[in-house]
Amino acid sequence: MNEQELINQVKQGNHTAFNELVKLHSNQVMNLCHQFLLKRQDVEDIAQEVFIEVYQSIHSFRGEAKLSTWIYRIAVTKCLDALKKQNRKKRWTSFGKILGLEEVAHWLVGGDTADKALLENEKREEIKQALNTLPDNQRIAFTLSKMDGYSNAEIAEIMQTTVLAVEALVKRAKKQVRDELEIILKNKD
Numbered sequence: 001m002n003e004q005e006l007i008n009q010v011k012q013g014n015h016t017a018f019n020e021l022v023k024l025h026s027n028q029v030m031n032l033c034h035q036f037l038l039k040r041q042d043v044e045d046i047a048q049e050v051f052i053e054v055y056q057s058i059h060s061f062r063g064e065a066k067l068s069t070w071i072y073r074i075a076v077t078k079c080l081d082a083l084k085k086q087n088r089k090k091r092w093t094s095f096g097k098i099l100g101l102e103e104v105a106h107w108l109v110g111g112d113t114a115d116k117a118l119l120e121n122e123k124r125e126e127i128k129q130a131l132n133t134l135p136d137n138q139r140i141a142f143t144l145s146k147m148d149g150y151s152n153a154e155i156a157e158i159m160q161t162t163v164l165a166v167e168a169l170v171k172r173a174k175k176q177v178r179d180e181l182e183i184i185l186k187n188k189d
Contacts, residue, residue: 003067010058022051025068029075035143036079046082050075069157076140076158130180134173141169142177 001009001020009017029050033043053074061070134142140159144150145166150158152166159166 004063007058007061007063007067010055018055021054021067025071026051028068029071032072032075032148033079035148036076036083042082046075046078049078053078065157069154073158073160076144080136080140126181126184130177130184133180134176138169138173138176141166142173145170 001017006017006021006024010021026047029047030043033046033050037043037046050071054071057074061067065073131139131142137159141155144155144158145152152163152170155166156163
């Protein structure tokens with residue numbers, strides 16, 4: 001069954017078709033939610049809320065974007081709402097190579113210390129601290145681009161903005177995080 005047939009079946013209340021839709025998109029939604037939320041339980045709860053919203057709103061889906069884009073837009077909104085309610089910060093890992101900082105990449109592979117687990121946790125916290133300085137729109141664009149591998153055009157659809165705006169958001173996010181990490185590295189010396 002192609003995507004349009006699946007959508008039509010779900011709109012007609014076919015529960016088997018909805019289960020198929022969930023199977024097709026649940027891993028991606030869970031992964032996206034995991035980028036924003038700390039606890040597995042929170043990820044599962046928000047993913048469930050996403051699919052409840054999809055089920056309740058499928059009649060308003062007009063097909064102007066891909067179904068996956070529409071679902072991910074709902075997921076991003078739900079994750080941001082959860083973060084605001086719980087005043088949490090998203091979990092981040094291993095960005096050194098993405099940001100082009102060799103020192104950070106060295107940290108994340110463990111370095112040469114005997115107590116590398118403790119050191120890695122300390123470094124991750126410093127990276128998380130730097131990433132948490134980003135405004136929400138930059139964090140979303142950066143996450144979708146660097147963590148999830150979406151194209152700028154797909155991110156523009158999800159965020160309901162232009163490709164040029166996405167490019168600018170990712171570029172600013174990368175620069176700000178790199179600058180923050182360089183400050184942290186200098187303060188360590």
